[in-house]
Structure formats: C-alpha cells, structure tokens
Amino acid sequence: MAIIDHLDHLVLTCIDEAATRHFYTEVLQMKLETFGAGRTAFRFGNQKINVHVRGKEFEPKAHVPVPGALDLCFIAAVPLDEVIAHLKQCEWPIIEGPVERTGATQKIRSVYVRDPDLNLIEISELI
Template sequence: MIDHLDHLVLTTANEADCVHFYVELLGMKLETFGSGRKAFRFGNQKINLHVKGHEFEPKAHTPVPGALDLCFIASIPLDRVISALKAQSVPILEGPVMRTGATARIRSIYLRDPDLNLIEISELVA
C-alpha cells in the first residue's frame, strides 16, 4: 500500500538556527513554497519546517521541537562527513558505529540539531 516517504515535518523553536544547521552544515537546499513556508530538500525527499506556535494546519497532535530521531544516508563517504562536521565544530555524540538500516547495514554517527533532535548520518556498508 505504501511506496515511499515524500516528506516529514520538523517543528523548530528557532527558525534561523534550524535553517543554518540543515542548509549550511548538512547541505540541504532551502525551498520556499505556498505562502512563505520553508522546507529542506535533499534527493527526492523534503523536510517541511514548522515554527513552534505558528504551525501549518493540520498538524501533529502535539508538535514539539526535539522529538525526532532521523537517519540520513550521506551522499559522500562518512569519513568526509565527520571531517566536515569537525571543521565546523559540530559535536559528534557517538560513532562511527555499525547499525542496521532500512535496506542494508550502515555505518553511522550521531549528533543533535539546534532543537536537540537526534540526527544519525550514515553510509551504506557493502
């Protein structure tokens, strides 16, 4: 019945810090749509952005910043991701560690975005 994820919604307490993290640090593309709504585009997916207290309707029952645990597959080798994050003084909480992804084994690192969502960045392992 379900084929793939089109988008998800992230609620932030600080739009500027959130945009900086996903666009400047992770390299996603900022997209504006509708009546000034923002989203982060990467590959064939996107993350729509809601600002706490100014959410687009309909919305989750209890939208709160910091409630997500997201895993992204990197477009470059994980060691290059780690180097880029360290160059920007982004703390890595854990990793690299081996995990099980949706389609294969993955090698992952963990960090937090400005709203304290857990962000996992991974590479597929052959």
C-alpha cells in the same frame, strides 16, 4: 503488495527557525526551498523536510508538535569519513560514532549529532 512506496516529506517543528535553517543548509548541506505563503523546507534527493515554528504551525499538524522529538537517519551522498571531516570543519559535535548499525535495507556505519532543537540526527553510509 504494500500501499506505501516511499517518504515524500516530513515536518519538523523548531523553536528558532534561523538556527534550524543554518544546521540543515550549512551543516547538512540541504537545499533551502520556500513555498506557499512563506513556508520553508529543506530538500535533499527526492525528499524534503517542511518546517513549522512552534506556536505558528500550519494546519493540519501533528496532534502534539514538539521540537526535539525526532530521531532521523540520513544516508550520506559521500563517504562517512568526509561527513565527519565536514562536521569537524563546521565545529558541530558528534555525540556518538562512528558505529555500525542495522539500516532499512542493509548494515550502515553511522555518526550521531543533535540539531538546534536537540533532535537526534544519524548520518550514515551503507556498508
């Protein structure tokens, strides 16, 4: 039996907190959450992304927290065609896709975008 069940949160280091907030709350439609001493997070499902601003990280932190180093895959709550339409409405460029990939549990159909720090964001539907 594995000792890990699921991901609770991850930490994203950004350069421009306002641009990051816009992308994750408006483009990806995650819920903005504040906690602690003015900390910011983006909530989706039962997970969240905590935000650190480069040079103002909270301890403990990654050994080398670098904006733009993440490659994340999210499973959409709506069909991928709706995601694509929403991205076009937001004028957020799709850099690849839709393409078929192998997900953690089954095949997925994905599009790829970049967030303001150039992290690679894959948005997928199960197929």
